[in-house]
Amino acid sequence: xxxxxxxxxxxxxxxxxxxxxxxxxxxxxxxxxxxxxxxxxxxxxxxxxxxxxxxxxxxxxxxxxxxxxxxxxxxxxxxxxxxxxxxxxxxxxxxxxxxxxxxxxxxxxxxxxxxxxxxxxxxxxxxxxxxxxxxxxxxxxxxxxxxxxxxxxxxxxxxxxxxxxxxxxxxxxxxxxxxxxxxxxxxxxxxxxxxxxxxxxxxxxxxxxxxxxxxxxxxxxxx
Numbered sequence: 002x003x004x005x006x007x008x009x010x011x012x013x014x015x016x017x018x019x020x021x022x023x024x025x026x027x028x029x030x031x032x033x034x035x036x037x038x039x040x041x042x043x044x045x046x047x048x049x050x051x052x053x054x055x056x057x058x059x060x061x062x063x064x065x066x067x068x069x070x071x072x073x074x075x076x077x078x079x080x081x082x083x084x085x086x087x088x089x090x091x092x093x094x095x096x097x098x099x100x101x102x103x104x105x106x107x108x109x110x111x112x113x114x115x116x117x118x119x120x121x122x123x124x125x126x127x128x129x130x131x132x133x134x135x136x137x138x139x140x141x142x143x144x145x146x147x148x149x150x151x152x153x154x155x156x157x158x159x160x161x162x163x164x165x166x167x168x169x170x171x172x173x174x175x176x177x178x179x180x181x182x183x184x185x186x187x188x189x190x191x192x193x194x195x196x197x198x199x200x201x202x203x204x205x206x207x208x209x210x211x212x213x214x215x216x217x218x219x220x221x222x223x224x
Contacts, residue, residue, distance in 0.1 A: 016051040046188035059149040060211030113163035121156025130213040
């Protein structure tokens with residue numbers, strides 16, 4: 002009998018929503034104090050917090066399905082934006098240039114986003130699941146922060162390299178990459194107390210605290 006959960010679908014929907022909104026918001030580059038980063042960075046770290054919660058409570062296998070759901074949703078969104086941008090505008094509609102600047106994604110940006118997301122999220126989930134076994138479920142903060150350091154690092158630097166290498170000056174590429182990484186990791190650390198409360202609530206409510214002791218960590222399996 003397959004166990005049903007009260008909050009799993011809600012967390013999955015929130016995860017996908019954060020991912021899609023972040024991708025759209027990333028079209029604007031911001032400067033806040035010493036940091037230079039894209040607008041999606043404000044919200045995107047929450048996807049890693051959701052990823053931590055999913056893996057910690059429900060396990061890697063269920064987290065894997067959520068990551069794939071987000072991947073296909075982001076892919077579909079990108080394809081639709083590109084197709085709509087290529088279709089002829091109606092007579093009298095004068096916002097084609099604005100549309101292309103905001104939503105006119107290039108194939109390189111789409112590739113960077115999808116590859117970085119895929120590699121980063123699975124790295125995050127894998128590290129957390131393995132650390133949970135090693136720590137025997139203790140010291141949750143070491144898993145949430147440790148997995149984020151790895152996952153966000155993979156995600157951030159894959160994205161900036163694939164998307165911008167050879168397009169913008171190397172110093173700016175490095176600045177954006179480091180700023181994104183520090184900001185995202187900092188958000189994870191700041192939200193650690195809230196992560197603790199959500200994890201504790203879900204484990205009690207769902208009567209689940211999954212350990213991936215026998216899990217096969219193939220990211221391409223959806224079984």
